[in-house]
Amino acid sequence: MxxxxxxxxxxxxxxxxxxxxxxxxxxxxxxxxxxxxxxxxxxxxxxxxxxxxxxxxxxxxxxATTLRDKFEEKANLERELREAITSQAFAVHYQPQVSLQGGKVIGVEALVRWEMAGRNVSPGEFLPVAEKAGLMPALGRIVFAKAIRTAAEWHRAGIDFGRLSLNVSAQELREADFACHLLDLLKQEGLPTRLVALEIVETVMLDDENTGIGLTLKRLRKAGIRLELDDFGTGYASLAHISANEVDRLKIDRRFVRDIDKNPANTKIVKAIIELARGLGISIVAEGAETDVELFWLHDLGCPAVQGYGIAFPMPSSQAEAWLATHSLAPHRTEAIHVA
Structure with a gap:
């Protein structure tokens, strides 16, 4: 019926x-x-x-009764999330990005982490709940404050971390004071805008015409902040947005990097994205490289930079600082991979 x-x-x-x-x-x-x-x-x-x-x-x-259980589980998670935002109970981990040509650190991505009742809650579990509940602006500002404070300390200590990449959602960019808040925070902590990048997904580029997001991004780029398009190849961004006037860097999604040596289609996609970026004068980094073989193939295809478990896991600030200090003293093993 x-x-x-x-x-x-x-x-x-x-x-x-x-x-x-x-x-x-x-x-x-x-x-x-x-x-x-x-x-x-x-x-x-x-x-x-x-x-x-x-x-x-x-x-x-x-x-089905399982449906009620899932609903109650999400409701409980949202309640815990609101309490965590009030107490700012979130940590920030940092994952390095390195050049495949010489192993130089070119950046670190700030990634939010949350431990609740002794359990590490996956970002894939709580971020969709935060977005649906309209909590991303509040959560994002906590992450921004902690990450920028850490990067500013590294900058003053002379630690080379390349550029700090911050993930930002459409909800955050729709906030009327987002640009002012970010620029004031950078000024307050003493971190130059040239050392900061914002990562957005392709759907945000399509959302800018009716929400003022485009104007916000242009203002921030004019102030010296870089703009990066995350998970490139998985969304619906128009090629009209993919230009050096709109984006500074493309990030190849991890699903194209995984098993690149075994999947000819992935090899062709990655090669096409690299050639597109090179032709448009946009830099590029591949995400999710986990094995020496994947690193070798990316290098062989001409990918200039990489981020993934094959380089380093996301680390708390103290471990990341030690990794950066050690890494600056010795060339990265990707050079050896290429030579081999």
Whole structure:
């Protein structure tokens, strides 16, 4: 019955010379007896409807008890996340980026970490919850403050870290005072704008026309902050945005780097992105390199820089500082890989 209703509502409607294409999603909960109330039944149906919408709309879903468990789990995580933001209970780890030509450190990416009740919560678990709950601006400012303070300390100590890369979401960029806040923070901590880059995903580039994001990014680039396009090749950015006037660096997504020596398609994609960036005068870095073989192939394809477990894991500030100090005294092993 649900399938007939959903299919029937998808039929085009002609109105005033225009074809309208409606659709509907349905959530279904069945009463099996027991102590449940009508209110409980409606809540269960609503949870099933939520799932139907989340999985692409225009479909139906049946309620299951596991669905309520997942909903309660997310609600609890959101509550814990709000409390963690209030107490600023987040750490920042740093993952180095190095040149494949000589092993020189060209940057470090700041990555948020959260430990809750003795458990390390994966960013892939809590960041989507933060984004859905509208908490990214508050979370982002905590990460920015801690990362910029650390980088400023390294800068004053003469530790070469290249450039600090900060991930920023569309929610944060829509904040009216985002640019002012970031520039004031850099001035307050004494970190030059030339040592900072913002990483955005491709969908942010498509979102700038109606939200003022484009103006914010232009203002920050004019102030000297670099702009990097993260996870390149996995989104929908128009090539009109991929120019030296809009972006300073492209980051090749890890899924194209993984098993590059075994996957001819990945090899062609990475080579095409490298040639595109070189032709447009944009720098490039490959993410997710984990093995010597992947590092060798990236070097052989002409990729200038890399970031990944094959170079270094994300580290707390103290470990990152020691790694940077040690690394500046000796060439990186990628040179040996190339020679071999």
């Amino acid at each position: 649900a399938e007939r209703i959903v299919t029937g509502l998808k039929q085009p409607l002609e109105f005033a010379g225009t074809s309208l294409k409606p659709s509907a999603s349905a959530g279904i909960a069945l009463y099996h007896g027991g102590n449940g109330t009508v209110g409980d039944l409606i809540v269960n149906a609503d949870l099933a409807l939520y799932l139907a919408k989340a999985e692409g709309r225009g479909s139906y879903q049946l309620f």
